[in-house]
Amino acid sequence: MPHEERLSKAVWDVLAEQGLERLTIRAVAAAAGCTTGLVMHRFPNRRALLRHARQLLHETTKARVETLEAAAASPRAALRAILHQGLALDPQTVAESTVWLGFLAAAVADEELTDLHRVNSRAWRTRVGRLVETCGPPQDPATVTVALIAMVEGAAAFAAADPSAYPPAVQEAMLDSALAAFGLSEDPGGRR
Amino acid sequence: MPHEERLSKAVWDVLAEQGLERLTIRAVAAAAGCTTGLVMHRFPNRRALLRHARQLLHETTKARVETLEAAAASPRAALRAILHQGLALDPQTVAESTVWLGFLAAAVADEELTDLHRVNSRAWRTRVGRLVETCGPPQDPATVTVALIAMVEGAAAFAAADPSAYPPAVQEAMLDSALAAFGLSEDPGGRR
DNA sequence: CTGGTACCGTAACAGTTGTTACGAGACGGA
């Protein structure tokens, strides 16, 4: 694993475990098992490090989503699968949601992080939108798309901040109920 | 306006305009038009200041929600009204959503902020849940409640980070479409 | 006018921050 990737994953660890306020160069270096010298040799400054970590997070989830989409038996199965992976269902995805929230909060003060968020977020919206269109819901596909991605991201945020109040079963029931309500269930007929 | 309240609103301003990373005592004092002396005289430390600001945000939105709920003509109108106020539709609510995200990100490193978030968030969920039950949706009320609050919070987050991609019309269409899909539209019949 | 008290601005403290500079050491070709 190249050092840039290792450092970016260290950024995720610190962001997930210690939060944005303690996301310092030294904390990242400690999490990566090196010193600040290596970090500053690989990245010109702290913001560049954050941007690389943000982009790597996007590419990781993108690869996972593409795998799920390719393996799905039908468009509706693919839609459910990629929305399902966006929920916070286990320690891994809980951490991812926390990290995503951290980057979003950090973007307030960093215009380049904001741009990165918008590009990635719009790509995600477009991907889900294409799938929703293929599934052919009764309502406007664009509106349904916004409803679905907002719901998943919101549920992941709530679950990351209060896991016991949003256990996996609750999140999954929410997703399936919404898909059924929008006429996008896997079993034909629209009701579940 | 008492000084505690003025300082807490200054915390919001800094959080909305400069982000969590620049949320320092000095920045808050500057936003409030005073010095660090006054801040530290009113609050024992920085975390107590953040907690007060977090709680005041909750109480402000709670008061607004109660007003809307009392003024609504029907349970369904009340449900739509209080979900609608949670969206990020104008600079005021966009800032509120940004501040809410900032507190959520800050809660990762602050257990007391986490507790505050959970208490407030569960109260919000309970309030919406009661209203959903009263409206009597076809599906399980608890599941519909989670879907609605997650969707609104997620939409507010997306809109705060990328306002032009989530204009008010899009957010409102999303909300109305979801209420219709769950059989909770204001006009009887369930479809819109 | 006098004394005291509560408020809060000023200035300092030690610790931490991002960033820079320097040097040791590993590695590889000649």
Added chain:
DNA sequence: TCCGTCTCGTAACAACTGTTACGGTACCAG
């Protein structure tokens, strides 16, 4: 073996952090 280069740990820098201590000043009872 020797020398250059590339990597990265060490240590330092100024700026900034939360917090504390001190001093002045406004206010008010007597």
